[in-house]
Ligand SMILES: Nc1nc2c(ncn2[C@@H]2O[C@H](COP(=O)(O)OP(=O)(O)OP(=O)(O)O)[C@@H](O)[C@H]2O)c(=O)[nH]1
């Protein structure tokens with residue numbers, strides 16, 4: 001951005017310096033650059049992902065249009081398709097996935113591949129009718145910083161974890177006239193792994209069914225993408241550990257009363273126990289579907305209707321078992337001045353993460369409510385595969 005060209009009175013000796021300072025302060029920082037790229041992916045816009053001298057144009061398979069994809073292919077040549085190793089093991093033949101390590105899997109498309117081919121490998125909705133794909137050429141060599149960053153970005157945009165990378169050789173095309181976002185892959189990886197920063201935005205008190213004194217604090221993450229809530233019930237005694245619940249958003253369970261999980265009853269039971277004790281804190285994290293978002297949760301529910309369990313379905317779509325970041329809860333508790341808690345949970349992972357991030361969990365209080373014939377196998381898979389305590 002050339003601010004000096006629009007600042008009047010450029011002959012003023014201070015104007016140039018003011019323009020430089022203004023340019024510097026308007027320059028997007030790392031969080032903003034990563035968030036722009038994430039926004040582009042969500043809109044189906046391509047952006048430039050760089051690593052060293054390598055430059056690629058990245059586009060998410062879920063959101064791009066066929067027309068845009070074809071235009072990129074005509075201009076830049078065939079891309080590589082990147083999916084996660086979890087997805088690769090579900091959709092590719094065993095011969096192709098033998099010895100695959102965790103992380104991104106790079107696939108060179110066959111000459112006949114059209115946009116439908118990319119969609120079919122990305123989206124598992126037709127897996128049960130089409131069977132495994134292969135033989136295919138999996139690229140195993142080289143540094144995969146670009147692919148790792150891409151995978152982190154599509155997942156954090158809550159999109160199907162699959163994208164295309166079109167190599168952008170310097171000699172090929174000059175895209176300088178197209179205002180594409182540019183992002184460095186190492187910088188993206190550092191941002192995604194960093195401790196999530198949250199700021200307190202607003203708070204107000206109002207009565208709840210559980211207790212007539214409650215205060216809701218709204219926190220917003222640094223990229224402005226998501227809000228999380230802390231609800232303080234009654235007036236917790238600062239000298240005693242507070243009864244606490246760390247709850248992850250479940251629109252289907254919390255709001256609609258779905259019988260497929262135990263979230264709604266857990267939410268209400270936690271609030272009413274806090275009401276009975278006269279004090280407590282509920283941390284409500286907007287990490288729907290164990291961090292994959294509601295659209296992806298519906299995709300994994302659909303896979304579950306074809307016989308997959310909750311963990312297998314996440315893998316088939318390309319996600320890990322659990323994509324949540326419980327460090328957010330530790331940050332929020334500390335910001336509202338609560339460091340000692342009794343945590344209502346059956347999930348030892350929550351206890352460990354809070355304890356490792358400055359919260360003293362003096363007791364784990366089991367929360368076993370809402371078991372139905374519909375969620376019996378879901379809950380036993382969580383116990384068997386995810387270490388939840390029954
Ligand atoms: N991906 C996926 N998410 C699910 C499924 N069923 C429920 N969820 C999500 O799982 C999360 C459950 O959250 P919590 O109840 O806070 O956590 P938990 O890990 O079960 O631990 P505790 O309830 O504290 O014992 C919510 O985000 C739900 O939306 C499923 O089949 N697949």
Ligand SMILES: [Zn+2]
Nearest residue numbers: 250253261263
């Ligand atoms: Zn639920």
